[in-house]
Amino acid sequence: MFSTLLEQVINGIVTGSVYAIVAVGMTMIFGVLRAINFAHGEYYMLGTFGAWFAIDFLGLSYELSIVVAILATMVVAYVVGQLVMRRMVGAPAESGVLATLGIALILQNSIIFTFGGGYKFFAGGYIEPVEILGFSLAQQRILILVVCLLVFVGLELMVTYSRLGKAMRAVSQNVECCGVVGIDVSSVVLKTFVLGAALAALSGVLTAPVNVTVYGGMGEIITFKTLPIIIMGGLGNVRGTFFAAMILGIAESLVATYVGLQYRDTVGFATLILMLMWRPYGLFSTQARF
């Protein structure tokens, strides 16, 4: 009984790690732009497709495919950032919603148009199971967990100490004052956006081996899972996102075990509704920021 519970918590943490890496990019983009990036799941999808393409068409190894996938996604994100995201600084919230939803449609359908709408089979990765604490887990899942921790430690350090990190925090606090003291807001926005997209792609490539199938519409589910997480974590809050993702991952896993798999997807939004009633500014913010 206790062992089942522990195993499900571990499953939840692994699922949470995947969500966390995607969500942190989305929350950082929100921090600097004040806009929810509805196309965020599509960068996850692009990452997975990039790796699939690198393995199936270019014959590269899984390790190299990770690099190719992230670079390819960053290029796409750079173009989108230059053309669209930079113009959203100071724009009303609805233009952000429309623009990012539009980009989501374009990215998704370009992929379907190019590679077809069917499922692809992802061949790479470390799928052999290993025993840890008496539980059987694919090596890939351990890799996901480790990478997630590294990403968050890295981001925490970057946001606190690096020049870009400080600039990001400044932009998220007050765009006009940044202009006054000479911070190039639009360049900060672009860099944050490319970084966020790269993280989404990383999450996609890491998950692909255990999810096996790759298809054009796979990003949508990710966007909708990420949305409650970043709101729970307190929009723009990196540390909060990590804990919110873990909570959602574990809650989903427990619901799937003890209630039924069909209720799994309701967990995120049910939690979100409770959150908005109880602490509308997020779990980890001390006060409402907006």
Added chain:
Amino acid sequence: MTQTLTRRMLCISTALLSLAATLPFAANASAADIKLGLVAPMSGPNARYGAFSMHGAEMAVNAINEAGGINGMKIELFNADSQGTPVEGVSATRRLIDQDGVDFIIGDVSSSVTLAMQPVAEDAEVLLLNAASSNPKITYQAGVGGFKWTFRNYPTDENRALIVAKYAAEQRGFTKFAVLSVDSDYGRSAINFTKKYLPEFKGEILSEDYYKEGEVDFRSVLAKIRDNGAQAIIMYGLADTTPIIARQMLELGLAGKVTLIGNGEFNTEKTIKSAPKALEGAVEAAAWLPQFDSPASKAFVEKFTATYKEAPNNHAYVHWDTVNLLAQAIKEAGSADRTKVRDALSKIKYTSPVGEVTFDDHNQARLPMILLQIENGVPSIKGAFTADIEYPAPGK
């Protein structure tokens, strides 16, 4: 000046518009003699099914046209994307009827979509010939059950559930089952019928879970199944999800201990390759599979593989077969008149590659289900079984 230009532009654009509006009608008048619509999921999670369906139908249409058509009439095929959802399926059906002016529609793969299309076809008095949906309700409510324009050339879940439950209990000796099926009209109804027949074979269901399309994480459910001691997982699922589940069974150490039974393309090379150990011994009931031993079936596989560079699946076959069935009905009716074709269909004796096809008073084809088991990594056919359907009394 600007004023006149605008007005002139308005006149020109109005003229163009009205011209454009008449164009489709002009095109319609000059088009082929028999207009056949195909509703299938061309995009979305079931797009692969749609692609196979389209290729199957296309191959049959091309063969018929190349052979001079049906009594000299050529078939023109129109595609419409249902995306596998009822809403899109209905608008695709409307598009085919209103814009393309089709007289016959084959579709959809998904039962939920077909159920939504039935009233639309009925209202327009267009013949809806289903080739790949297995929910029994579709023909419960057809023929004497209500919808006069719906026919189905595909065996139902009821047939399938009975055959699978019987085989699992009698030949494999399973008594403890866990359910893991897709959360749709297909997955849920197959399980309902399994529950109807399972007590006859002293089987019990220990846990019951349904997954949403696009679900990728089955670890929690599989761990539960591992712990509750089920001998087999009853799965009426989606082909594209089967490899994910099989892989995670491998990951959790279920492979080789718990057997998959039901339907969800357990038998394709790609699926078996994804986790050979998890699929060994799996039992599946399918309407058709490429290994089926009949000359006509083998010839179809050969031609399809040569044309599309991949082996056909069940959906390719049933759509190919259904176009041929329709062609014979049109031939026997002596014209492409919808009412005549419908009457011909209800009286038809059509020889398909799996056996002779006739329709009952619910417009349901009497067809066998083929049972197979994965042995040493390849599907081995255990026989073809037919079960007579007991329709519920009207008004229920």
